[in-house]
Amino acid sequence: MRVNRILLSSSLIVVALVIQVSVLARLHLPGAVPDLLLLTVLGLALVYGHVGGSLIGFGAGLLADLAPPADHAVGRYALVLCVIGYLAGLVKPESGQVRSATGPMAVVVAAAVGSTLLYAGVGALVGDTAARHVGLGGLLFSAALYDLLLAPFVVPGVMALARRAENDPLAENSSAKPPDLAAGWSSSGTGLRIGTQRGLRAKAARARVARAGRIKGVKRL
Template sequence: MSTAMSPYGGARAWAAVVLAPLLQVTLVNRVTLPGQVTPDLPLLCVLALARLRGPVEGAVAGFVSGLLLDLIPPAAHPVGRTALALCVAGYAGGHLRRLPAALGLPLGVVAGVVVSAGVHAALGDPRADGPALTHVLPLAAAYGVAAMPFVWFPLRWKARDAFPAARPARADRLLVAHPPHPAVGRAGAPRRRLRQGRRRRSRQAGGRPAGPWRDSR
């Protein structure tokens, strides 16, 4: 991970989450792709923020982005349906952040598409019936996985990770952080300290040390 990371990565991701619903309605939905399915830009931005900031912020971002989608015309479904779907998707995507990006991001997109479709179907959306799901889900997942790098890399660039992956501590870092005690870190320190103490007591008594503790001078 880069050490020169900008503290504005989170703000950039949140700006993308807020702007994604408007871009989805005004631009992305007008793009003609095979199968009449377009990438879910709000979902991709929510998953990118969830990977950067964790599951809690991912859930909040999903709720905010989904609520904006529910309110922007020409939304005809009840307010809160898309917010709930993206909230669950953002929370699930945040828990996949421990996986490598090459694996966690595609899994997050597929899981988000499936969760969103399941929430819409459970809440009675007539567009989420069996035939429509079998046709839309594979294309939506494929388009989302293909478009995810164009969302992830601009948001990830120099962004600060709220939960950096733990790295094993090196021995030299431990020695710098906790230097050894002088009496323990050197091999001959205890014996020299004992020898100096005996010499000092001998001088105070007025005599000279004898035997192996005799002063060499």
């Protein structure tokens, strides 16, 4: 990943995690908690593609696993967001711009449901049965509803920032091709000068031959 991608993604992930832990998690809403971190990963994956989405998702999930007050096994949410970021990156628009909001909203709903199921499934493998006590159906519905309501305020802004970083003129100049030495050589006029010098030398040689012939002719007379 390029430096501008890493800096932008890291900044957005940290801000999203701080807001989620300090604000959204303390709202005590029924069911699930609005997942701002998931929406940020989705917005970046829809611009950077499946490779960038999986890397960003893994880093964001690992940071969430280590940030207090996390009470689950380290790497659990990293696996979830890595898979979600990869799958979301597969539906990246070819032009880089979304023409309709229907596609991203469908991705948000699918990601909210898929991440909840995957998180519960991984938890069942490691012995965490909290999803059964809360009710998986209620978690799926509330997660999809909260993320869908929050998505219009998060995903478009994240995608706009990511596209703007992709179109950074400094990044484009740094990744531009090196100058063509042959083109620069001919455009600078060096080739023309060499040709001119050769022509002058040839004329001087012919002039010397002509003078020599004239001198010999004078001696003969």
